[in-house]
Amino acid sequence: MAELEMGPSSRRRGRGARERILETSERLFREQGIGNTGMDQLSAEAQVSKRTVYQHFGGKNELVAEYLRRRDPDTMPEVFDxxxxxxxxxxxxxxxxxxxVPPNETTPLCPFIAAAVEIADPEDPGRRCAHDYKMSVATRFAETARQAGATDPERLGEQLALLLDGASARTRALDTETLPTAAAIAAILIDNALRDEESEAAGA
Incomplete structure (x- = not known):
């Protein structure tokens, strides 16, 4: 028999509390930011008690970390795979x-950048998740650059990761899509890296 809980509206609800909390937190963090989202609001909109939220996640810090872990666990597989x-x-x-992202909307700010900006403590689990994710993006760029034949794939990977993050932040700041400009710069960086490899091979 499914375990039931009593939500704020005193209606019985089934086991989906954890998923509702995560789905609600993702929406609220995206719409109004991590800092502006209180646990009272989150529990009310997820239709669970605050006690249930803390039972599942221990606190807001762990909830933020789990929200980030779920965002992109395999680091952009739709691109790199x-x-x-x-x-x-x-x-x-x-x-x-x-x-x-709809054609008439700009790309939203990367949630890992947003979390890193909002969370000051470097030891906070959410801040650590953001750090680890950004490191993994650079690693995946470097792995792909190595496959492409770049002379220094780690350097190119870090350049492209920095460029992608810069485009995300600038798009948010200006409310104007900057990915096309970033893509043009990326093409120059990539082709220069590949030409260096070809030059070295020709001179060998």
Whole structure:
């Protein structure tokens, strides 16, 4: 028999509390930010008691960390795991506007950047998740750059990761899509890195 709980509106609800909390937190964190989202509001909109939230996550810090872990656990597989593109084209595909974003809207700020900006404590679990994710993006860029034949794939990976983060922040600041400009810069960086490899090979 399914375990039931009593929500704020005194209606019985089934086991989906944890999922509702996560779905609600994702929406609220995206719409109004982590700091502006209180546990009272979150529990009310998720239709659970605050006690239930703390039972599942221990506190807001752990909830934020779990929200981030769920965002992109495999680090952009829709880009880096594509087998229909060459390694060079996968590098550039990272700068395509996400299909989930409507054509008339700008790409939203990366949630990992947003979390890192809002959370000051470097030891906070959410801040650590943001740090680890950003490191993994650079690693995936570097792995793909190596496959493409870049002379210094780690350097190119870090350059492209920095460029992607810069485009995300600038799009938010200006409310104007900057990914196309970032993609053009990325193409120059990538082709220069690949030409360096070709030059070294020709001189060998």
């Amino acid at each position: 594509r087998d229909d593109l060459s390694p060079r084209d996968r590098l550039l595909a990272a700068f395509d506007k996400p299909r989930s």
